Amino acid sequence: MKILRSHYSLDVSSKEFEKNIFISGWVEDIRNIGSIAFIILRDKKGTLQVTALKKKNPELFEKIVSIPRESVISVNGICKKSDKARNGYEIIPDDFKILSKAETPLPLGVVDKVESELDTRLDNRFIDLRKQNIQAIFKIRNEVIASVHDYLKKKDFIEIHTPNIIASSSEGGTDVFKIKYFEKDAFLAQSPQLYKQMMMATGLDRVYEIAWYFRAEDHNTRRHLNESTAVDLEMAFISGEEDIMKILEGLVHSMWMKASECKEEIEILEKKVIVPKLPFKRISYDEAIDILNKNGLELSWGDDFGTEEEKKFGEIMKKKGSEFYFITKYPLEAKPFYTMPEGEKLSRSFDLGCKGVELASGSQRIHDVELLKERIKICGLNPKNFDAYLKTFRYGMPPHGGFGFGIERFLMELLDIKNIRECILFPRDRTRLIP
């Protein structure tokens, strides 16, 4: 099999000067000066210049300058050293072939001098992704997820895959999508929570999943998606939630570190990525309430933090030099049924915050089946609906805990992206189902 190129744009070196090379890509721009024309060709790695001279081959010249922008072509030609051209070389074409002609006008310009709205860009995401700054986000995303696998493998975790189609109506806390499953009703999983806990009864001890979350919530904001991804992790034989926070902060640190190594992409995005220092500050819910009240807010014990409180708290922590912080020991009432209580009112739980945004939340879980049943009832759910889940607690279930960590939220904070839709290829929000 022969690939339709001998070189990528940026792989051409002085070794190729005066030699014939074969290149392929998208026609980004054509600047026709009259007797000479410059065709900017884009491939995976960058752009290069094809320089056509009318005098040399009038027929080829006419044909090549009339190719619509964004068509895919391949070009055969001599590579010439040129100080005037980008990359220090240019291709003088001997012949070329249109592999796929682009229609005009384009629904979205790749190098046009006008901005486009996010909505238009998402409608034409395949073209949007031809821009190197948009690609950069997903290249960084890839690296960050690679570091999740690397880090957790080192910590002796295995990656698992649990069902997205589930029978149990809800673990509470959020609306789920109802679907038809042959003769039964089924639901899309809001998270792998119950399944990853069930894995704790197997002896695998440490598991994680790059999970899809499906949430049927009617919100429409720039930080919510109805389909999102997360790093979901669970580990057994813990002595408390601190064991989990250690893994989480180490994970976040390694993801941030890996992202900071994507120098080229960070430069394209014109961002700064500063790796946070470990350990992250631990602040109990009680202390957080105190801090907020001392800073002019009026909160009673048991109140949830709203957006205003979260922002304010993020600011205060930043001033103290902690961009990342854990808020621990939330009121039991504010947490889902599987959360381990601590005393009467508190829970062995934590949220990871960053500049006022909640990135992750986790806890030690209940491993005693009777307590778990009781908590399910108190939370207004029916233990009958959780039989398969509860069964795994009856034949040897070690103490365990874990967290869920939203990947798109993480990218927003990492790259200072204002709309979460930028962080996922094809976002699903309240109204968008296509593409």
Next chain:
RNA sequence: GCCCCGGUAGUGUAGUGGCCUAUCAUCCGAGCCUGUCGAGCUCGGGACUCGGGUUCAAAUCCCGGCUGGGGCGCCA
């Protein structure tokens, strides 16, 4: 789910009852130009979200649908 604000060429915009045969840029097409890299210049092309209503007259005012943006609630 609640509140606020929008929808004008392919893209992004100007236009608040008659001056709109709708502005500008980008884009597309034709032409000129031998070193462009946001190329330049000349000429041409292309639009008022949909359905009702008010009015002598609606892009402009009113009602509804669809749809976009922001905020809140909830959450990741």
